[in-house]
Amino acid sequence: MLEGILIGLQTALSLQNLLVVIGGCLIGTFIGMLPGLGPMSIIAIMIPVAITMGDPSAALILLAGVYYGAIFGGSTSSILLNAPGVAGTVASSFDGYPMARQGKAGKALTIAAIASFAGGTIGAILLMIFAPMLSSVALLFHSAEYFALMVVGLSAIAAFAGPGQVTKALLMTVLGLIMATVGEGALFNLPRFTAGIMDLQSGFGFITLAMAMFALPEAIFLVLKPKNLGDDGGEIKDLRITRAEARAIAPVIGRQSIQGFFIGVLPGAGATIASFLGYAVERNIAPKHEQGEFGKGSIKGLAAPETANNAACTGSFVPLLTLGIPGSGTTAILLGALIALNVAPGPRLMVDEPQIFWAVIMSMFIGNLVLLILNLPLIPYIAKLLAIPRKFLIPFILFFTLMGAYIGQNNATELLMLVGFGICGIALKFANYPLPPLLIGFILGGMMEDNFSRSMQLYGGVSFILERPMTFGLLVIAACLIIVPVLRTRLAK
Amino acid sequence: MALDRWIALVLLGIFIVYGYTAWFTMDGGLAPFMRRNPIWPSTFPKVLSILGIAASIIILFGLEKSEEKIGEIDHRRLGDYFLGQAVLLLGLMVVYALCLRPLGFLFSSSAFLIIGSFILGERKWHIMFSVALIATASVWYLVQEVLGIFLRPLPMFMGV
Numbered sequence: 001m002l003e004g005i006l007i008g009l010q011t012a013l014s015l016q017n018l019l020v021v022i023g024g025c026l027i028g029t030f031i032g033m034l035p036g037l038g039p040m041s042i043i044a045i046m047i048p049v050a051i052t053m054g055d056p057s058a059a060l061i062l063l064a065g066v067y068y069g070a071i072f073g074g075s076t077s078s079i080l081l082n083a084p085g086v087a088g089t090v091a092s093s094f095d096g097y098p099m100a101r102q103g104k105a106g107k108a109l110t111i112a113a114i115a116s117f118a119g120g121t122i123g124a125i126l127l128m129i130f131a132p133m134l135s136s137v138a139l140l141f142h143s144a145e146y147f148a149l150m151v152v153g154l155s156a157i158a159a160f161a162g163p164g165q166v167t168k169a170l171l172m173t174v175l176g177l178i179m180a181t182v183g184e185g186a187l188f189n190l191p192r193f194t195a196g197i198m199d200l201q202s203g204f205g206f207i208t209l210a211m212a213m214f215a216l217p218e219a220i221f222l223v224l225k226p227k228n229l230g231d232d233g234g235e236i237k238d239l240r241i242t243r244a245e246a247r248a249i250a251p252v253i254g255r256q257s258i259q260g261f262f263i264g265v266l267p268g269a270g271a272t273i274a275s276f277l278g279y280a281v282e283r284n285i286a287p288k289h290e291q292g293e294f295g296k297g298s299i300k301g302l303a304a305p306e307t308a309n310n311a312a313c314t315g316s317f318v319p320l321l322t323l324g325i326p327g328s329g330t331t332a333i334l335l336g337a338l339i340a341l342n343v344a345p346g347p348r349l350m351v352d353e354p355q356i357f358w359a360v361i362m363s364m365f366i367g368n369l370v371l372l373i374l375n376l377p378l379i380p381y382i383a384k385l386l387a388i389p390r391k392f393l394i395p396f397i398l399f400f401t402l403m404g405a406y407i408g409q410n411n412a413t414e415l416l417m418l419v420g421f422g423i424c425g426i427a428l429k430f431a432n433y434p435l436p437p438l439l440i441g442f443i444l445g446g447m448m449e450d451n452f453s454r455s456m457q458l459y460g461g462v463s464f465i466l467e468r469p470m471t472f473g474l475l476v477i478a479a480c481l482i483i484v485p486v487l488r489t490r491l492a493k
Numbered sequence: 494m495a496l497d498r499w500i501a502l503v504l505l506g507i508f509i510v511y512g513y514t515a516w517f518t519m520d521g522g523l524a525p526f527m528r529r530n531p532i533w534p535s536t537f538p539k540v541l542s543i544l545g546i547a548a549s550i551i552i553l554f555g556l557e558k559s560e561e562k563i564g565e566i567d568h569r570r571l572g573d574y575f576l577g578q579a580v581l582l583l584g585l586m587v588v589y590a591l592c593l594r595p596l597g598f599l600f601s602s603s604a605f606l607i608i609g610s611f612i613l614g615e616r617k618w619h620i621m622f623s624v625a626l627i628a629t630a631s632v633w634y635l636v637q638e639v640l641g642i643f644l645r646p647l648p649m650f651m652g653v
């Protein structure tokens with residue numbers, strides 16, 4: 001392994017590859033800030049550039065840099081504008097945006113940068129140690145376990161919604177799942193619940209729904225009740241984290257680096273599930289007096305998803321590099337790029353082309369360091385976005401909201417849907433319905449139904465629940481997550 | 494009746510229609526070979542409709558104990574807030590959606606940003622125009638020229 005690390009370092013530290021990783025991180029960060037352009041689209045756009053470079057190591061290093069940069073860029077728009085461009089950064093807006101509204105935008109971005117760096121770096125260390133071993137464990141997870149894992153994730157989100165809010169969160173989750181069933185499913189190739197409307201054949205767009213549920217209601221609330229962002233005290237430029245804060249987030253970062261990495265290893269799970277589960281777990285294990293702060297600007301609530309999504313991004317390279325199986329849409333695009341570069345990822349990659357395998361891992365360390373070094377000095381300038389007068393800022397938020405929905409689908413009807421859903425989002429916000437569970441249900445709905453259907457087909461019915469102990473165990477955990485808080489609230493009264 | 498219960502009532506209606514489609518009409522045109530499968534396209538929606546109806550009923554009849562909380566904006570006193578501006582901005586978004594293709598990206602987007610600022614009370618026209626034009630042109634250049642995603646820049650009658 002030491003020899004491999006040295007080969008990797010030698011390749012990754014060459015001047016050309018250093019410039020490539022810096023360029024990749026910068027491009028990823030800036031384009032990732034635009035709502036509607038997630039890592040998948042940015043990497044797809046960068047593939048022709050990577051292929052023309054000719055050198056597979058440099059190409060992969062570029063794409064990995066873009067990947068990390070895009071995730072960090074997505075977090076920036078989540079924190080500052082409550083406009084998550086990708087599913088993996090939705091959870092970052094739960095506490096990141098309230099922090100920005102309390103005048104702690106600089107601090108929130110610093111925590112995001114540090115948590116991302118730590119998550120990515122610890123993930124890369126774990127990747128070096130566990131890559132060969134984990135690839136075989138990941139294969140033990142079948143569709144039944146994936147289905148059960150998603151049920152646990154959704155139940156956790158509903159369960160931690162707060163006292164008296166469990167049913168509302170559950171209702172929103174089910175609504176999200178129902179919305180995910182509209183359109184043509186991958187498994188059946190039949191249009192469902194489209195009412196004959198052609199624009200609904202491909203279902204509702206994720207970006208449209210994300211913008212409608214987060215950015216649009218927030219912007220309209222700012223219009224209804226004027227309030228300059230960042231005026232509530234504190235200094236936007238204040239990036240410092242106190243010793244007490246560092247002590248509070250350190251264990252969160254440690255836990256979520258490990259948990260996020262292992263979730264990322266599971267094909268199909270990825271940064272989205274890792275960030276939501278990370279948030280849910282940290283909220284659940286936090287002391288009772290701190291649990292109430294989650295969703296209102298808790299530093300732990302921001303550090304958890306930020307660490308977990310970056311660690312999961314690293315983890316998602318395990319099945320790609322060791323088995324040749326892409327665990328997510330993004331790694332599927334990376335696999336396409338590898339094949340175009342005549343590199344066959346799989347168990348032989350480590351043996352046949354160690355310079356590529358190790359160079360990618362080493363470039364993860366360098367990429368994360370570059371992101372930290374580049375982003376920390378830029379934070380005061382990025383945070384200044386909030387100092388723009390609201391008369392200009394609000395039309396811009398609305399404009400980027402519209403652009404995000406339009407670029408994603410290239411369809412003007414999507415914009416009308418955005419406004420329609422946005423009005424529904426405003427009404428739900430008025431009535432204190434939690435909106436994140438709706439979006440999480442929508443994101444996981446398609447994957448959940450696919451895995452449920454595959455399990456049903458394999459076992460000829462629901463017998464898979466009893467026949468697979470891991471599935472059964474996970475479903476029991478999910479049931480407990482819903483029942484225990486409801487019982488606890490009842491007993492407390 | 495509180496707003497959250499009204500919303501639960503509306504959602505209950507949606508779930509009943511959804512459930513009716515899943516349970517009674519969706520499988521009508523299913524091919525015979527698909528009927529032998531343990532899973533049908535309606536299986537998952539059937540489960541969801543039951544869950545949705547149950548959750549709506551719990552909220553509608555207040556079976557889960559919770560106190561009514563007023564968020565940062567009290568919807569019962571909307572007149573106290575800048576409701577007109579919010580409605581006008583939502584209307585402007587609809588107009589933008591309808592004009593984007595026929596009028597082209599550059600014109601509709603600049604107009605959206607200028608009128609949006611105007612609705613919110615800005616009257617410094619030179620700043621409004623220059624900010625809107627620079628921002629629109631930069632976004633168009635980035636999206637179309639750098640990223641290669643087509644955005645019609647000029648009105649349709651100009652053929653671009």
